[in-house]
Ligand SMILES: [Zn+2]
């Protein structure tokens with residue numbers, strides 16, 4: 001059995017069954033219109049380490065945010081890939097309703113570190129525990145119907161459609 005797809009990603013991820021297993025779900029981001037090219041949007045801090053650019057949580061107005069979106073270059077629809085206040089372990093199990101009600105800070109656009117183009121192809125990986133472990137750890141906050149919403153790790157990789165740089169791991173984030 002492969003790790004189930006979190007609800008907010010079901011219409012967005014085209015699952016790579018070869019690369020996926022019980023603890024990891026990998027898929028490319030694909031818009032309902034058929035396009036696989038996106039502008040990457042984010043609320044976070046752009047950081048650089050060993051010539052590798054990636055995003056981390058950012059503190060704005062006394063709150064920590066990490067939010068990732070993808071705007072389809074073909075139909076311009078905006079898709080939400082991750083918001084640390086709603087998705088993954090902390091967002092889903094340790095929910096803070098007060099923080100969820102705060103207006104999200106505006107998105108910034110992610111640009112290729114090499115050619116500064118905005119357009120990318122995207123791969124998302126979700127890593128998580130098995131059902132029994134997840135439900136047990138959650139003090140019964142999770143059930144068989146939704147335990148996979150509390151995934152523990154998110155990875156987002158980009159490939160630039162202009163200069164072909166990639167895969168670049170721009171998000172590597174533990175959600176708990
Ligand atoms: Zn589209």
Ligand SMILES: [Zn+2]
Nearest residue numbers: 112115160163
């Ligand atoms: Zn590029």
